[in-house]
Amino acid sequence: MDLDERKFRILQAIIDDYITTAMPVGSRTISRKQGMGLSSATIRNEMSDLEELGYLASPHTSAGRVPSYRAYRLYVDQIMRVSSLPQTEYSLLSSIFSSRMGLMEDVLTSATQALSELTDYTSVMIAPQTSSIARVQLVPLTETTALMVTVTGEGAHKDSVLRIPPGVTPDHLYALSNLLTEKIAGRDITQLPAVMQEFYQEMNGQRELFEQLMESLKKQMQPDAHSVHVAGAARLLSHPEYSDLEKARNLLSTLETQDKLAKLLTQRNGLEFSVAIGPELSEEGMQDCSLVTVSYRVGGGVGTMGVIGPTRMQYGRVISVMEAMKKVMSEALIPQKGSAGQRKEEKDEGKQKE
Amino acid sequence: MDLDERKFRILQAIIDDYITTAMPVGSRTISRKQGMGLSSATIRNEMSDLEELGYLASPHTSAGRVPSYRAYRLYVDQIMRVSSLPQTEYSLLSSIFSSRMGLMEDVLTSATQALSELTDYTSVMIAPQTSSIARVQLVPLTETTALMVTVTGEGAHKDSVLRIPPGVTPDHLYALSNLLTEKIAGRDITQLPAVMQEFYQEMNGQRELFEQLMESLKKQMQPDAHSVHVAGAARLLSHPEYSDLEKARNLLSTLETQDKLAKLLTQRNGLEFSVAIGPELSEEGMQDCSLVTVSYRVGGGVGTMGVIGPTRMQYGRVISVMEAMKKVMSEALIPQKGSAGQRKEEKDEGKQKE
DNA sequence: GTTAGCACTCAACGCAAACGAGTGCTAACA
DNA sequence: TGTTAGCACTCGTTTGCGTTGAGTGCTAAC
Numbered sequence: 001m002d003l004d005e006r007k008f009r010i011l012q013a014i015i016d017d018y019i020t021t022a023m024p025v026g027s028r029t030i031s032r033k034q035g036m037g038l039s040s041a042t043i044r045n046e047m048s049d050l051e052e053l054g055y056l057a058s059p060h061t062s063a064g065r066v067p068s069y070r071a072y073r074l075y076v077d078q079i080m081r082v083s084s085l086p087q088t089e090y091s092l093l094s095s096i097f098s099s100r101m102g103l104m105e106d107v108l109t110s111a112t113q114a115l116s117e118l119t120d121y122t123s124v125m126i127a128p129q130t131s132s133i134a135r136v137q138l139v140p141l142t143e144t145t146a147l148m149v150t151v152t153g154e155g156a157h158k159d160s161v162l163r164i165p166p167g168v169t170p171d172h173l174y175a176l177s178n179l180l181t182e183k184i185a186g187r188d189i190t191q192l193p194a195v196m197q198e199f200y201q202e203m204n205g206q207r208e209l210f211e212q213l214m215e216s217l218k219k220q221m222q223p224d225a226h227s228v229h230v231a232g233a234a235r236l237l238s239h240p241e242y243s244d245l246e247k248a249r250n251l252l253s254t255l256e257t258q259d260k261l262a263k264l265l266t267q268r269n270g271l272e273f274s275v276a277i278g279p280e281l282s283e284e285g286m287q288d289c290s291l292v293t294v295s296y297r298v299g300g301g302v303g304t305m306g307v308i309g310p311t312r313m314q315y316g317r318v319i320s321v322m323e324a325m326k327k328v329m330s331e332a333l334i335p336q337k338g339s340a341g342q343r344k345e346e347k348d349e350g351k352q353k354e
Numbered sequence: 355m356d357l358d359e360r361k362f363r364i365l366q367a368i369i370d371d372y373i374t375t376a377m378p379v380g381s382r383t384i385s386r387k388q389g390m391g392l393s394s395a396t397i398r399n400e401m402s403d404l405e406e407l408g409y410l411a412s413p414h415t416s417a418g419r420v421p422s423y424r425a426y427r428l429y430v431d432q433i434m435r436v437s438s439l440p441q442t443e444y445s446l447l448s449s450i451f452s453s454r455m456g457l458m459e460d461v462l463t464s465a466t467q468a469l470s471e472l473t474d475y476t477s478v479m480i481a482p483q484t485s486s487i488a489r490v491q492l493v494p495l496t497e498t499t500a501l502m503v504t505v506t507g508e509g510a511h512k513d514s515v516l517r518i519p520p521g522v523t524p525d526h527l528y529a530l531s532n533l534l535t536e537k538i539a540g541r542d543i544t545q546l547p548a549v550m551q552e553f554y555q556e557m558n559g560q561r562e563l564f565e566q567l568m569e570s571l572k573k574q575m576q577p578d579a580h581s582v583h584v585a586g587a588a589r590l591l592s593h594p595e596y597s598d599l600e601k602a603r604n605l606l607s608t609l610e611t612q613d614k615l616a617k618l619l620t621q622r623n624g625l626e627f628s629v630a631i632g633p634e635l636s637e638e639g640m641q642d643c644s645l646v647t648v649s650y651r652v653g654g655g656v657g658t659m660g661v662i663g664p665t666r667m668q669y670g671r672v673i674s675v676m677e678a679m680k681k682v683m684s685e686a687l688i689p690q691k692g693s694a695g696q697r698k699e700e701k702d703e704g705k706q707k708e
Numbered sequence: 709g710t711t712a713g714c715a716c717t718c719a720a721c722g723c724a725a726a727c728g729a730g731t732g733c734t735a736a737c738a
Numbered sequence: 739t740g741t742t743a744g745c746a747c748t749c750g751t752t753t754g755c756g757t758t759g760a761g762t763g764c765t766a767a768c
Contacts, residue, residue, distance in 0.1 A: 062730045062749045139491045234606035252588035
């Protein structure tokens with residue numbers, strides 16, 4: 001038996017109702033709905049069919065019915081309509097970023113907070129993955145260590161510490177930084193091994209320092225190397241599905257584990273759009289959650305934002321907010337042309353656009 | 355009426371019991387305690403006195419008694435004995451840091467997590483405040499912006515973005531960084547205005563760039579400029595005082611607000627040790643919490659760690675863990691001598707210590 | 709000053725009755 | 739043949755009420 005148009009409509013009504021009330025939905029509630037034009041008895045028959053088909057479940061005989069995982073899947077794939085965000089909200093959103101000029105990480109923090117506020121769910125975000133490196137600079141830290149600051153083609157930067165052999169002067173580090181930058185700038189990240197090989201040729205056999213540089217660069221380029229931004233975790237507690245404290249605690253402590261979240265997001269990085277519902281999420285305590293992710297693009301890099309809420313999530317609304325956020329972020333984070341790459345020589349490179 | 359020795363002992367027993375059970379304590383429970391040697395009736399009389407004195411309260415007639423804010427205050431100030439951490443735990447703690455060499459912020463993240471795990475409460479931490487600047491380095495970011503990386507005397511570093519006038523080359527930025535570093539290194543942070551004045555003299559009137567540098571430095575030196583580390587917020591949910599979801603949500607969302615936490619900690623920065631109990635905390639949702647803070651020292655800078663739990667907190671245990679953490683951190687974070695300061699010329703400066 | 713004894717209080721527990729939201733089934737209707 | 743009114747039935751929730759028991763305060767005796 002397939003779902004005819006009427007069953008679709010009824011299922012949609014049930015899901016819509018459940019999403020807003022979080023209470024099992026009865027046949028009368030649906031039959032009274034505007035434009036339904038069917039008696040509760042008819043609805044009951046249809047609901048019974050829908051239950052048999054696995055779209056609904058009843059907690060017990062005399063309660064109404066609750067959408068199953070399968071219903072949400074269908075809802076997201078076929079029923080839900082995503083409207084674009086109203087102009088007023090959209091312009092509010094874009095105004096957050098308009099005046100901002102600062103560190104990528106700070107922008108992401110704001111964006112994550114805004115996403116959580118606008119959706120009233122928890123939101124998570126990872127920075128765009130590095131597609132190319134615009135500049136590497138070594139900054140002396142102590143006598144035996146230096147800070148490696150890497151500016152990515154996306155306009156972000158990453159820091160790490162490396163050990164330097166005794167006797168290396170700041171000027172030496174600067175010269176080395178320039179040499180490495182010259183080699184590396186503008187090349188794709190996949191060419192890194194080749195680039196480093198070339199670079200090593202010109203380093204006069206400073207093997208130890210080279211190893212350190214290589215290792216640090218690799219570490220920095222790992223997709224989950226830098227932090228995940230999380231905002232609004234406490235909001236989850238206001239949804240009745242987490243009135244069980246044990247459950248809530250579990251979920252919140254998963255949200256505190258950066259690497260689990262990082263994995264969850266990097267897995268979906270590059271996917272235009274994805275929705276994982278309940279049982280599709282294997283992470284501790286997330287079985288009653290849904291995760292909606294949308295990837296955003298900055299220069300050549302792709303990052304991902306996500307919203308975590310109960311399976312009974314306002315999918316349509318969430319997705320429209322995220323689409324808007326994606327657009328606003330791409331505009332706010334666009335790396336200015338002719339960025340930190342090489343020095344004077346490259347003046348004419350960034351000119352094609354404009 | 356003052357508290358005689360017996361009342362002290364009884365109050366201590368009540369608090370100890372309540373801290374572990376979270377249930378109102380009855381007179382029989384106390385009289386049965388090892389070494390008490392008093393009947394429940396006597397205890398009852400004493401408890402009645404203690405209630406009148408404001409140290410105890412009873413939720414209702416036929417329940418036991420619960421320590422009041424005043425009791426905790428007394429407990430912390432006079433009754434509690436802080437034992438030092440057992441050797442096994444101490445060495446476990448120090449082993450976390452032993453192999454670590456990396457960014458200050460990463461070390462703080464680990465430390466915060468460890469503190470939360472060892473105490474089973476939520477922990478927060480801010481980086482040591484900057485007492486001096488060891489090095490400033492400007493890294494080109496885009497054509498019109500640069501990253502200012504400041505290495506502090508404490509071995510931490512801070513980044514911010516500043517606008518640069520068109521036509522400034524990377525080499526120019528490097529020269530400028532060296533000039534500024536030369537001026538600023540080794541001087542106390544309080545001398546910053548004077549240092550900057552000197553520096554401006556030698557800058558050939560690049561007013562705009564100077565303004566930007568000045569502003570960025572000021573921003574970076576603000577005590578709460580950099581992030582607060584928080585760990586184990588979810589642990590709070592396992593304590594019965596937060597079984598009220600509304601309360602829990604409130605508290606957790608305060609813990610998500612970085613600047614409130616930053617304020618809370620910076621206020622106490624430099625205090626060897628402080629305990630704020632319940633009503634002494636005015637922050638949203640923290641009226642049933644206690645906050646214990648301990649400051650730690652790294653080089654010339656002072657940072658603060660804190661533990662947040664219910665007023666019914668295991669104060670003794672928490673403080674001994676924090677004291678141990680303070681010691682371990684001071685060792686792990688000690689800035690190596692002869693750090694990033696100036697270049698070759700300063701070789702002989704760091705020699706007096708050894 | 710301490711303690712045994714006792715009446716009293718009151719939240720918590722258990723249980724039964726009443727309630728009502730919802731179902732499934734049947735029979736009548738268009 | 740699909741729709742609907744009607745009705746018996748189910749079962750979680752609410753309400754009311756006695757029982758229990760942990761704990762108190764008070765009094766009188768030691």
